[in-house]
Amino acid sequence: MKVNRFTLGPMLLSLLGAVALVAHAADDVTASTPIPSNLGNAVVKVFATLRLPDPYKPWAKQGPQDITASGVVIEGHRILTNAHAVLYASQVQIQGAGAGDKVSATVEAIAPGIDLAVLKLDDDSFFANHAPIARASELPQIKDAVLAYGFPTGGNSLSITKGIVSRIEFVAYNYPTSGLRIQIDAAINPGNSGGPAVAGDKMIGLAFSRLGDAQNIGYIIPNEEIEIFLKDIAKGHYDGKPSLFDELQTLENPALRTFLKLDRSVSGIVVHQPYDDAAGYPLKEWDVITRIGDTPVDDQGMVNATPDLRVSFRYMIQKIAHDNHIPLTIVRNGKPLVVSVPLIVQRPQLIPELHGEYPSYFIYGPLVFSRASAIFVSFLNNNANLMGAFGYMGSPLVTERGAMPSAEQQELVVVASPFFPSKLSEGYSSPTALTVASVNGVHIRSLAHLVSVLRDLKDENVVFEFANRSGEAMVFPRAQMVAATDGILTDNGVRAQGSSDMLAIWQGKGGK
Secondary structure: OOOOOOOOOOOHHHHHOOOOOEEEOOOOOOOOOOOOOOHHHHEEEEEEEEOOEOOOOOOOEOOOEEEEEEEEEEOOOEEEEOHHHHOOEEEEEEEEOOOOOOEEEEEEEEEOOOOEEEEEEOOHHHHHOOOOOOEOOOOOOOOOEEEEEEOOOOOOOOEEEEEEEEEEEEEEOOOOOEEEEEEEOOEEEOOOOOOEEEEOOEEEEEEEEEOOOOOOOEEEEEHHHHHHHHHHHOOOOOOOOOEOOOEEEEOOOHHHHHHOOOOOOOOOEEEEEOOOOOOOOOOOOOOEEEEEOOEEOOOOOEEEEEOOEEEEHHHHHHHHOEOOEEEEEEEEOOEEEEEEEEOEOOOOOOOOOOOOOOOOEEEEOOEEEEEOOOOHHHHHOOOHHHHHHHHHOOOHHHHOOOOOOOOOOOOOEEEOOOOOOOHHHOOOOOOOOOEEEEEOOEEOOOHHHHHHHHHHOOOOEEEEEEOOOOOOOEEEEHHHHHHHHHHHHHHOOOOOOEOHHHHHHHOOOOOO
16 A cells, blocks of 8 residues: 655645655553653744745746644754655744744755755754754664654644554655655644654654555654664765665565576575666576575565564665675575675666756747656546556656666656647647657757757758657747747746756757
């Protein structure tokens, strides 16, 4: 089942992939539960004004949206909260529990993949009376009591609710990032995102999500993931979590084991498609990964991280990786081998996430071009009819959804919006969401390449062909398209013909 996030705006569901807020248990906090005396002062309310991108009007942003979340004071005069609470924020403020004044903050570091962010305050005097709380160095145990602190909607005062640890897993967060996740049996309310979860007298993680409309299933980001994030940003920038992106399959089927000529004593997970097919890449198809470091891998690709915790073998990457490599023991053609496999921080995608960026664009006559992104293709999400129609016509927005870029196809270029009103488009159907295949017979590799091709054209006409089995080609008089653009921008209140990177190419700086 999917983890779904609360929608903070029309595009946020697809932008972030799942929402998050946190634990609100039905049970009251009992007097028998120890509560650290300084915890209330360490929890803050976060106020953010978001300006999300508008992928279908890439020259503009969506209207401002005011949201609230929670946060917690950590060492270094900083506030820890969720990335989804401050991603695309034009203004951030925090307020202590029981305080009247708000303090302006800036986003110091953000990791949308693992949904964490660090805020710095404009006025450090706030921390004189708001000390950080201690963080536990070990994972909690199943059935441990948990207190969730935060500021859910429905009131202004600090909320403290109770639950227990139900499950600990290593799962996907926001692609391509995976990590440990703790499930607690507490309901979730908007506004709790970023609040601390406490077991005993120490913080065990940060509340961040819920499972759709399910009751009493909430999630927190454990301290182990928080420490990895804080260590990464300590050098001044965030790199991300390295991982393996090879396609794998389990070794549970008896016929598969016979095909691979494996003894019953061999257990592991099978490499179905290596991340890289280059000759020097250490993993090959049909390799069986039997150990990661010194830890045995079972036939479902799981390991015993502790005597009581069985998780995906990929969890061990963050425990034993060195110099962005991981040692694996494999069986190839019946023989054991030890290989060192390079790790990847980001798996390149032909249709990537924006991750806090705004889309680049370029306007040419009545046409608006942009890069295809995950937020752009969100119009296909949960719409079987549209998905079927685009699949039938062979649109790369469907057929290439998980593909990686190549030298010949670095990204997909789409028509982002309907035609601007113009006589030049008379008789043509709206090309919205069509993928550009070629211009005057030149295959288009990227948005930058498209702009450079249009810039250098000398032909009388410009001919756009699209990557689909139906539809039409579009022919325009080139000189009239160029001449009409300024008037179209003025008539429609668009300030610039393109984003700054595309304008630099249009004005003669690279783009090939």
